[in-house]
Amino acid sequence: MIAAISLFVIITISALITKVAAIALMHTGLSTEAAKFQARSVYTGTGFTTQESESN
Numbered sequence: 001m002i003a004a005i006s007l008f009v010i011i012t013i014s015a016l017i018t019k020v021a022a023i024a025l026m027h028t029g030l031s032t033e034a035a036k037f038q039a040r041s042v043y044t045g046t047g048f049t050t051q052e053s054e055s056n
Contacts, residue, residue: 018043 018039025035041047 014043 018036021039021042022032022035025038026032030038
């Protein structure tokens, strides 16, 4: 039971962090979709895709 609660808390905190990051990026002028992508990319450490980096 503790493992399930811990997993839920971790997923919730991760979602909250990426949501706040996406909102911050939207305030810099990025579109909503691009901001969400960049926030997830930064959080997971995956970086830019080739197409995304070429457009910036």
